[in-house]
Amino acid sequence: MRWLSISAAIASISVVGIAIGLGVPLLSVILESRGHSATMIGANTAVAGIASIVAAPFATPLAVRFGVVPVMLAMIVAGGFAFVGFYFAPAFWMWFPLRAVLHFALTVLFILSEFWISTSAPPHRRGLVLGLYATVLSLGFAFGPFLFAQIGSAGFAPFGITFALVMLAAVPVSLAWRESPDMRGPATHSGSGIARYIWMVPMATAAVLVFGAVETGGFALFPVYGSRIGYSEADAALLLTAVGLGNVLLQIPLGLLSDRMRDRRHLLVACAVVGLVGVLALPYAAGNWHASAAILFVWGGVVAGLYTIGLAHLGSRLSGRDLASANAAFVLCYGIGMLLGPQAIGIGMDVAGPNGFAWSIALFFAFYLVLAVFRLGSRQLRA
Secondary structure, three states: OOHHHHHHHHHHHHHHHHHHHHHHHHHHHHHHHOOOOHHHHHHHHHHHHHHHHHHHHHHHHHHHHHOHHHHHHHHHHHHHHHHHHHHHOOOHHHHHHHHHHHHHHHHHHHHHHHHHHHHHOOHHHHHHHHHHHHHHHHHHHHHHHHHHHHHOOOOOHHHHHHHHHHHHOHHHHHHOHHHOOOOOOOOOOOOOOOHHHHHHOHHHHHHHHHHHHHHHHHHHHHHHHHHHOOOOHHHHHHHHHHHHHHHHHHHHHHHHHHHOOOOOHHHHHHHHHHHHHHHHHHHHHOOOHHHHHHHHHHHHHHHHHHHHHHHHHHHHHOOHHHHHHHHHHHHHHHHHHHHHHHHHHHHHHHHHOOOHHHHHHHHHHHHHHHHHHHHHHHHHHHO
16 A cells, blocks of 8 residues: 555645635636626536546646656646636636636646556555545535635635645645656557547446536536425535535445455446435425435435446556546546536426426436446356
8 A cells, every 4th residue: 555645646636625615616706796697607617527528638648748746736836826817817708718727737637646546556445545535535625615614705815725725735746756656658458549448447437427417417406406395595505515424424435345346336336226216215305304314415425436436446447557548538527427417407407397306317327227237238148
């Protein structure tokens, strides 16, 4: 267990998680205070998903050419200065390229950090290490909004604090420079681009696409769903907190469980089944806040396992440069999910009313289970 490498990668990306948790609501609040419509705020935010999709294919070539640590440090600097740029940008149109640079840098940073973590963990402990990573990252995301609530959106202070946090992420990365993974040498699998890695490990990449869709779409539209079924804004926010708590508390147990399984794909299927059953049960518990909170706690933690266990499955199948490219494909699929989820769930609610929220999310899990039946069934036939 290469703890210095693991600690450096987890610490750096978790500090960035705090900065994202603080920065994303900060930017939305500032745009709203300047009189921009929700549509324009949403359009600016959507640039994040597009930038993630564009950035993913560049992560591995950049790391091969310049090294993992130099590229991570460059992305930290680029992301930090792009964020400060929002404070000094006088025109709204300037926020679009700044958002693109920020999320390009963050995407490359996430891909290389997760690759570093996967290569530093021994195979029989990979699930545990990735569960620890997901837990610490979730805590970082949760702490960011709390920090934002304390400092507010006025003046340069929130921008300065976010910049300082992002720059702080460079410290652990620099300390572990000598232990960074070596990506020299050719890839094992021939071909060009990262698209082939999507089909090489489809149950992992499809899992993260589903997770990206239900997480982004669910969090974006749950307040609307909550108000339409009669919950106050505070009660709906607390239900989202239950999802976050499940995410924090269940990733390490799920990671430990995945380390004991011969084939992690079966655990991915179990997570999808729980996701499907849980979201279909949500309309029946709508009148009972405590029952809804209990369902969402378990649902949030288990569904987040699609990301954690998907990463562990990826690491068990590939190594070296191929793993870095597969990580890029993994994050690319997450970005596609970010674009699909809010649109599909929003359309579902417009067509079918409040229950369309649950039914639309259920379709993503059903799609994954159909894929799982096909993949696992084909393997048994070949055997």
